[in-house]
Structure formats: C-alpha cells, structure tokens
Amino acid sequence: MIKAWHAGLAALALLAALGLAATSAPPAVVAAAPEAGVQALPLRLPAAAPVAVALPAAPSVAAATVPALKELDRLVALARRGDDARASHAAYQALAACVAPEAEQPVFCRGLPASLLQERLRFLGHAARAGLPAAQIDFYMEGPDALQALDADALQAWRLEALAGLQGAAAGCEPFAMGLLATLYDAGELMPRDATRALAYAVAEGQLRRLAVSDDSLRDRLAEPVDDAVIASAREQGQRLAAACR
Amino acid sequence: MKQALIATLLLALTAAAFASEQSVCTGTNKGAFLTGTVTSAPRFAAASQSIQGIQLSHTRLSLRADQDGKTYDVAIDNVYAVDYMKNSSTMPASLAAIKVNDRLELCGAKYTNGVGIHWVHSNCGSVPTTSAPNGWVKKFSSSGSVGSNLERSQTYCYLWN
Numbered sequence A: 001m002i003k004a005w006h007a008g009l010a011a012l013a014l015l016a017a018l019g020l021a022a023t024s025a026p027p028a029v030v031a032a033a034p035e036a037g038v039q040a041l042p043l044r045l046p047a048a049a050p051v052a053v054a055l056p057a058a059p060s061v062a063a064a065t066v067p068a069l070k071e072l073d074r075l076v077a078l079a080r081r082g083d084d085a086r087a088s089h090a091a092y093q094a095l096a097a098c099v100a101p102e103a104e105q106p107v108f109c110r111g112l113p114a115s116l117l118q119e120r121l122r123f124l125g126h127a128a129r130a131g132l133p134a135a136q137i138d139f140y141m142e143g144p145d146a147l148q149a150l151d152a153d154a155l156q157a158w159r160l161e162a163l164a165g166l167q168g169a170a171a172g173c174e175p176f177a178m179g180l181l182a183t184l185y186d187a188g189e190l191m192p193r194d195a196t197r198a199l200a201y202a203v204a205e206g207q208l209r210r211l212a213v214s215d216d217s218l219r220d221r222l223a224e225p226v227d228d229a230v231i232a233s234a235r236e237q238g239q240r241l242a243a244a245c246r
Numbered sequence B: 001m002k003q004a005l006i007a008t009l010l011l012a013l014t015a016a017a018f019a020s021e022q023s024v025c026t027g028t029n030k031g032a033f034l035t036g037t038v039t040s041a042p043r044f045a046a047a048s049q050s051i052q053g054i055q056l057s058h059t060r061l062s063l064r065a066d067q068d069g070k071t072y073d074v075a076i077d078n079v080y081a082v083d084y085m086k087n088s089s090t091m092p093a094s095l096a097a098i099k100v101n102d103r104l105e106l107c108g109a110k111y112t113n114g115v116g117i118h119w120v121h122s123n124c125g126s127v128p129t130t131s132a133p134n135g136w137v138k139k140f141s142s143s144g145s146v147g148s149n150l151e152r153s154q155t156y157c158y159l160w161n
Helices: A002-016 A061-081 A085-099 A114-129 A133-142 A152-171 A175-187 A195-208 A215-220 A228-243 B002-028
Strands: B032-045 B058-065 B071-077 B103-110 B116-118 B136-139
Touching: A061 A085, A061 A114, A085 A114, A085 A133, A114 A133, A133 A152, A133 A175, A152 A175, A175 A195, A195 A215, A195 A228, A215 A228, B002 B032, B002 B103, B032 B071, B071 B103
Parallel strands: B071 B116
Antiparallel strands: B032 B058, B032 B103, B058 B071, B103 B116, B103 B136
C-alpha cells in the first residue's frame, strides 16, 4: 500500500512538473534495416512507476485521487491533440504506472478503462516520433504492443522504429541510450550483431559519463573475442559520437 | 587409432582452455572459480532493493561443484544479463534457459556465510577485488566448449558509478 502511494505521488509529481510548451523535435535518425541473424525478440512486461522518496503521510484515497485524475484528464486531452510531445510522454508515463503489478499501482489507476491504458502506447509512439529522447528509450523498453498480432512484419517494423529511436536518443547525447545500444549491438536483439558499433557506443557512453574505459572492459562486453583493430576502430567511432555532444 | 588421437587432442585442448579460464578468474579477475552441474532449475527472486527505480532482482539456482562436491546456492543478478528487461517480474530468457543437468562455469565471490556464490557478473570495468571480482556465468555446450558470459551487460553500471 505504501509502495502504491509512493508510486502515485511519483506520478503526481511528474504530472505537476510538466509545462505546456511543445517540445522541439530533432530530426529522426534513419536506421539500416535489420538483416538475417537478429535474435528472437523477448516480450516485455510493463515497467513499474519510478519510486519517490521522503514523502509525507498519505492523505485519504479520495483526496489523492481527484487531483491526479484531473491532471491525467488534462494530459490525455493534450496528448490526443497530438501537438505536445512532452504531454504525450507524461500521459504515457502516468498510464504506464497503471499497468504495473496491482500492488504498485497509484490509487488514481482504479477504474480507468482498459482502452485508455492501451492508448498509452499511441501517446508514447507520438512522443518518440517527435524526437523526445526519454520517450525514444521508453519506446524500446515498452516493447511491441502485446495486444497486436505479432507477425514477422509487425515485429520488423517495431525493431526498426525502436532502433531508430535509440539512435536518435544517442545522437541527442543520452548516455543511457548509448549503453543500451552497446548491449543491443552485441546481443543482436534489434539488429545483426556488430562488435565495432557495440564498442563504439560503449566508448561514447564512457566519455559522456566521464569514465575511463579500458580495452579489457570493452572486450568483457562482447560475446565473442575481437582483435586490436576492432577496438581501435570502435574507439575512433566512439570518440566521434561523443565529440558531437560537446 | 586416428579417432583416439583426435579425442586425446580435443581433451587436451579442453583441459588447456579450462586451465586458462580458471587462471583468468582467480588471477586477473580475483574471483572464485567453480564448474559444476545444475541441480535445481533457475527461479526468479524478487528484488529486496532498488536503485533509482531499478529493481535489483535475482535468478537463483543450485549447482553441484566439481571442485568439492558441495551444492552451491548461485545468486545471479538479473540486471547484468544481456536480455534484462527493466523491472521485469520474470527471469531474463538467457538465464531461464538454464536447465537441470546443464553444466556451468562460474566466476564470482563465495558466500562468507553458507555454501553459495554470488557476484557472478561484470564488475563494470572497476579494478577487481576478491569481494567484487570481475565475474561470469558461462554455459558449457554439449560438445564441452564454454559459451560467452551471460552476465556481461554493462547497461546499468551507471547505477553504481
């Protein structure tokens, strides 16, 4: 119950922190089409809402629910208009908290229609396509729509969009996106394995986080051994990626 | 005769590879090295703590070690699996695929209390120590070759940096 209350307040804080200004939209990065050799795609479960800290005593359910619902209504209305990427992403985040395990759901989730919860994916897609890095990362983390028929074409389309989104977020200098791409290029989940690109993103992430990344540490990230030429090439590419963020 | 020679050669190569893996684990990586047979299937262990909203869940299994015949509790951090999904309430597919009677190679830190091993994962590029080694979980194939480290992801290392 306390955890649910925390999640509720986290969502409320998120809602309250939002402005109404539309976000700027950096150009989308076009990804190369995945080829043969891409790993089987695991389905994801909804992520839990972020957990807030140091909260006051919980007021009554009704007092906590009503303003949250009003704010959610406002965000959903903005998201449905489709011209405010931040509002779309905020609406997605608030609704995503309502598909977490029941014990972790904020109180305002009670009674929300399933169709609205499902609509969160449309909001997320809009925010990600508008170039919002956090939404581009969430688009990958959310996984493909589990309620849609997951045929090969739909999966391929999702992979392309997720990859383009993560590349966009990385180009937007988001180190977590770089770290994800480093792992994904090694694992081959969205694209065929590419050790050089995996390490290039690892190098760039390290530079953005101001961490020294040794050759041994780079080699440890990969499923297969690589020679010194691959490491050197990856370092060069990674430094270029990081330099674009300065 | 020719088949016997080839078998002997393969055995020698496997033994050499094994010795190399052990020396990397206990030397450079400062870990405790175990090989053995899985005696209980992996199971999901929910997180008892989270960092920055990331729940630190585990996959637990039992392994009978070749080295001392003891059965070890193996605690594997899900967040280092290459196919970890944020805050999932199920095991990463790569760890869930481990089955009873599979052969594993582990590099990590033995429990200071009880028979078990943990920290069987990357140490995020930090200088390894015996309590925080640069560990791994590797699965042997049916031919006896050892696979890649299932616990090599460094995506979430930022949580500790």
